[in-house]
Amino acid sequence: MVDQKPQQSGIPNFNKLEQNILKFWDENKIFEKSLDKTRDKEPYIFYDGPPFATGLPHYGHILGSTVKDVFGRYQTMKGRYVRRRWGWDCHGLPIENIVEQHLKISGKKQIEEIGIDRFNKVCRDNVLNFANEWGKTVRRMGRWVEFENSYKTMDTSYMESVWWGIKQIWEKGLIYEDRKVLLYCSRCETPISNFEVAMDNSYRDITEESVYVKFKLLPRQRIVNDLTNDKTYALAWTTTPWTLPGNTSLNVGADINYILVEQNGERYILAKDRLNVLEGEYETIAEFPGRSLAGLQYEPLYPFFAEYLKTNPEVSPEQLSHLHRVYLADFVTTTDGTGIVHNAAMYGEEDYQLAREKDLPRVDMLDHKGQYLDYAPENLKGVFFKDADKIVLKELRDKGLVYRTENYLHSYPHCYRCGTPLFYNALPAWFVNIQKIKPKLLGLNENINWYPEYLKRGRFAKSMEQAPDWNISRNRYWATALPFWKCAEASCRHTTCVGSVSELMERSVNFQEVYPAADVRSNSFNIESIDLHKPYIDQVKLKCEKCGGEMTRVNEVVDCWVESASMPFAELHYPFENRELFQQRFPADFVAEYIAQTRAWFYVMHVVSTILFDKQPFNNVVTTGTILAEDGSKMSKSKGNFPDPWLVMEKYGVDALRFYLMSSPVMNADDVDFSEKSVQEVNRKVSLILYNVWSFYRMYQKAASDAKYEDLKLDHVLDKWIVSLLIKTQREVTKQMDNYNTVRASRAIAEFITELSTWYVRRSRERMKRDDEAAKQSLLVLGFAISETAKMLAPFMPFLADYIYKDVTGNESVHLSDWTDLSAPAVDTAILEDMALVKEVVELGLSLRKEKNLKVRQPLAGLQVKFIGKKGELDPEILKIVAEELNVYQVSQADELPKGENWAVKDSLRVKIALDTLLTDELKAEGLARDLERLVQDLRKKSGLTVGELVDLYYNTADEKVEDALLGRFDRKKTFVNQISKSLEVEADFETQGVVDGKAVWVGLVKI
Ligand SMILES: [Zn+2]
Ligand SMILES: [Zn+2]
Incomplete structure (x- = not known):
């Protein structure tokens, strides 16, 4: 027995209960x-996606933590060994940005x-600043996970595996390197x-001037x-005026089909389908297919760029001759713009592709900070690209080269860390060739069970089909090199x-110089003593196996998604340790994250597992939606x-919050507006009812x-x-x-709890109060039902359960405890069916x-019931329930219902009833007694008399009639009344005039 005493009155404090x-x-x-x-026992393999440690946990994390915990607990009860180890994503822009602000x-x-060594040290020292807060939330959420023994992507051992x-x-x-x-x-x-x-946060709707x-x-x-x-012009449309100089x-x-038109003494060429771009009257001169335009030459808008290219030694005369001409391209459409596309080789994916095919010069116009390089004219030199839109527009307007402008609403990508508008830029980088492995990626996806299922062929397959090669390099500092x-x-x-620390040691010419403290010959050599981060790793030189020359590490670091993808x-x-353990633990039985991870963690993990192990990384995946604010907007701290979340947990209990999340459509990958009211409702309709x-x-x-x-003993x-309903x-x-x-699982439990309380316990109350053998049997049944409910509920509401x-x-x-296997006892479907009918009868009776x-309260003489499509008689015991519920003396089943003015009738699809509404004097007198x-x-309740406390009335x-009812029919036992007498003189403890x-x-009433 436990020493906690049930709280028998008042509303329980669930927060306190959970803390205990x-x-x-x-x-x-x-x-x-x-x-x-x-x-x-047989393991149930779970992979926990590592969160960034740089922010505080929010509802999204609470949701993720709950799903992971629910299945961890469920599978454990089913007898599986569920190792749950926490991990931290330590590298990358999130922490770097924080440290920049910090410094x-x-x-x-x-x-x-300030020095990369110092910068990285500050990153390392601060990356786990919020770990304590996370630990508190995780514990309070009731999430069971090995939190202390977490893995960290910044550990040398972790980084070494990533290298491998x-x-x-x-x-x-x-892997290839390319621009x-x-x-x-x-x-x-x-x-x-x-x-x-x-992933979320990146696109913002903005209105800009297009031209x-x-x-x-x-x-x-x-x-x-x-x-x-x-005066003949090709009309082109762009939303990024800053690219026009290039x-x-x-x-x-x-x-x-293109049209040549004349308007106000000038001639314009544009697609026939896009003539609505023109403002005012015009005259059509000619119509021709686009191929007739190929090769035409035009004047550059900005001569400085062409001039500069002439002086650039990397641009050949051949390339110069290809500049500023009209080319045919497949990507041109007439859905917007003019059907003529302005092309700046370095600043668009298709632009670069075409420039490569046509051998056009591919030269930067901006520096790495997004500012115009020194060769630009004075008014642009050093200007940030986004700020140049206005300058360019003004200048072109002055030159008479703007046909018109219009405001254009589009969603523009921004940096997910710092919010700076991004731009397309042709950069040298390292890529994993996704195109070559696509069929395999798609094939292995067939082995994965997706929940919800449509994501398998939908979002996940689609993102693979459309995936470009994966850029795995970053030009930053705090990351795996x-x-x-x-x-x-x-x-x-x-x-x-280089694929390992030992390979690095063997092949380097100066390892000991860079890492003087690392005693590699010692038996107790610990690789964690080697810092594989910049700047140290950059100092390690290798000897070239081809020419004997010196090899230097490339400057880039690894995209931190490679690290989370390598987590398994x-x-x-x-493979440096735990070879056997890894074999046992790959692939996972289960992963769960929110929907954006479909294109992120789920995807990158699938890519890496496919290439390395020729296997899908997980067999079952649960994808949740996103939790939005009550009004449907994004949850925002500043708003x-x-x-x-802490207040919600304190008010209604974590159990209620968990159950609410698990029973909401967010578990079907739909977005859900968070509703505190619904948490409260779970608290009232599930927690409190079961508690009562x-x-x-x-x-x-x-x-x-x-x-x-x-x-x-089910008598x-x-x-x-x-018991049948429970099974x-x-x-x-x-x-x-x-x-x-x-x-569905949580809703089934909630429905059972409702039935248990509002039908079973309510109808059994009187029976159980008796101190006899039958009452004992029924209490045994109730105890069984409660403990089995607690088991089903344990994954969802681990505290109350x-x-x-x-x-x-x-x-x-x-x-x-073990998850109960009630597959053997037969469900008495007949009794479930009969009870459902009975409830329908009661419902009809009450509405009559x-x-x-x-x-x-007013007793009635009789009710007759006819069941449609049901053969045979109902158990008299069940009909007795109807009689009690509807307060009628007699309930009987009939083939033909009686007619007459006394009989009120009502029916549903399965049931017809006739209720005898005649109030005899006898019935009226009984009704009066019930009213009294x-x-x-x-009065007892108002006066604070407790159940069982005897009084004289x-x-x-x-x-x-009132007097007769009080003296003859009044139920003294039910009301705990000792004796009843007529008196005016008595000094009552409590009284009422009714x-x-x-x-x-x-x-x-007088207390005795
Ligand atoms: Zn940024
Ligand atoms: Zn060499």
């Missing part, structure tokens, strides 16, 4: 015990001024990967039957990949548009009892019914949990009473 359970778990090491209990510096130049992984990919020929157009953050001075941008620009064609060029004159070509579609070394000899430039093996320092059922039970059953199904129809529910919950459907289970059964913890204005009992009960009334059925009566 937390203490109990800690002190008795219940989590550890649950692991010990299953250690030799009051910004940008790479200042980082390098990269080397495997390199040796398979799937590619990538989204680039000019503040962080690094490319941002496509799936980082795809229809006039590119002046050189005169006397032939277009079919016409010649260009000195224009290299114009592109048209070969099969698109990219393990490539290049030969410094210009004639050689051999590249090699890197957390175990595989304060959501309740503090348990309190009732404990009033009559003082001893702990761990009854099994086999111990039950009473209600007992039979509730059915238990099977449903098991089935849904095995399908990873927490919504444990509190109740411990108390009812006397066992140590529900989380050390309401219609006829007959309160339930109610009057007395209300005095009355005074002028009405004979009106019953229109008749006045005074009632006084």
Whole structure:
């Protein structure tokens, strides 16, 4: 037995109850015990995606933590060994940005001024600043996870495994270095990967001025039957005016029809489908397909760029001759713009591709901070690209080269860390070749069970089909170093990949110089003593295996998504350690994250696992939606548009919050507006109801009892019914949990709790209060139902479930119990069906009473019932329930219902009923007695008399019928009345002047 005493009155304090359970778990090491209990059992492999440690946990994390905990607990109860180890994502921009602010510096130049060693040390020292806060939340959430023994992506062992992984990919020929157009953050001075941008926060709707620009064609060029004159322009449209100075070509579609028009003495060319771009009257001169425009030459908008290219030694005369011409391109459409596309080689993916195909010069116009380089004219030199839009527009307007402008609303990508607008930039970077492995990625996806299922062929497959090659390099500091070394000899430039610390030691010419403290020959050599981060790793030189020259590490670091993708093996320092353990633990049985991870962690992990192990990384994946604020907007700290999770937990209990999340559509990957009211509702409709059922039970059953199904004697129809319903529910919950459907599972439990309370306990109350053998049997049934409910509820509401289970059964913890397998006993479907019919009868009966204005207290003589499509007689015991519920003396089943003015009838699809509404004097007198009992009960309650406290009742009334009812029919037992006498003189302790059925009566109670 536990010493916690049930609280028998008032509303329980769930927060306090949960705190006590937390203490109990800690002190008795219940989590550890649950692991010990299953250690030799079949493992259920779970991978925990590492969160960044740089922010505080929010509802999204609470949701993720809950899903992970629910299945961890469920599978443990099912007898599986579920290792749960926390991990931290330590590297990358999030912490670097924080440290920059912390050190009051910004940008790479200042980082390098203070020294990369110092910068990285501050990153290391601060990255786990919030770990304590996380620990507190995780504990309070009731999440069981090895938090202290967490893995960290900044550990040398972890980084070494990442190196090993990269080397495997390199040796398979799937990594290459290239210049590619990538989204680039000019503040962080690094490319941002496509799936980082795809994650939330990155796109913002902004309105900008887009422009229809006039590119002046050189005169006397032939277009079919016409010649260009000195006022013939190609109209092109752009939303990024700042790219116009770097224009290299114009592109048209070969099969698109173009029109030459004349307006106000000028001639314009644009697609026929886009004529609505023109303002005012115009005259059509000619129509021709796009291919007739190929090769036409035009004047550059900005001569400075062309002039500069002429002086650039890397640009050949050949390339110069290709500049500023019209080219055919497949990507041109007429859905917007003019059907003529302005092309700036360095600042668009398609632009760069085309420039490469047509051998156009590919030269930067901006520096790495997104500012115009020195060769730009004075008004642009050093200007940030976004600020140049206005300057460019003004200048072109002055030159008469703007046809018109219009405001354009589009969603523009911003840096997910610092909020700077990104731009497409052709950058040198390292890539994993996704194109080559796509069929395999898609093939292995077939082995994954997705929940919800549509994500498998939907979002996940689609993101793979459309995936560009994965840029795995970043131009930053605090990260795993990219393990490539290049030969410094210009004639050689051999590249090699290092896959381990020992390989680094063997191949380097100066390892001991860089790491003097690392005693590599010692037996107790610990690789954690080697810091593989910049700047140290950059000092390590290798000897070139090709030419004997010196090799230097490339400058880039690894995209931290490579690290989280490597988590299945890197957390175990595989293959350097734990080889066997890794074999057992790959792939995972289960991962769970929110939907944006479909294109991020789930995707990168799938890529790495596919290449390295030719296997999918997980077999089952649960994807949740996003939790939004109550009004449907994004939860935002600065807006304060959501309740503090800590307050919600204190008010309603973590259990209620967990159950609310698990039963909400957010578990079907839909976005959900957080609703505090719904948490409160769970608290009232699930937590409190179950608590009250348990309190009732404990009033009559003082001893702990761990009854099994086999111990039950099911004599009473209600007992039979509730056990059948329990078995059915238990099977449903098991089935849904095995399908990873927490919504259906939790709702089935909630429905059962409602039935248990509002039907079973309510109808059994009187029966259980009796001190006889039948009451004992029924209490055994109720105890069984409560402890089994606690088991089903344990994954969802681990606190209340444990509190109740411990108390009812006397066992140590529900989380050390086995998930009940009730697959053997047969569900009595007939009784479930009959009870459902009975409830329908009661519902119809109650609504008839309401219609006829007959309160339930007023007894009635009879009810006749006809069941449609049901053969045979209903159990008389069940019909008795109807009689009690509807307060009628007799209920009978009939083939033909009686007719007549006394009989009120009502029907549903399955049931017809006829209620005898005739009020005889006898019935009226009974009704009066019930009204008087109610009057007395209300007075008792108001007066604070406790149940069972005896009183003498005095009355005074002028009405004979009232007097008769009090003296003849009044139920003294139910109302705890010792004796009843008429008196006016008595000094009552409590009194009331009531009106019953229109008749006045005074009632006084005297305590005895
Ligand atoms: Zn940035
Ligand atoms: Zn070499």
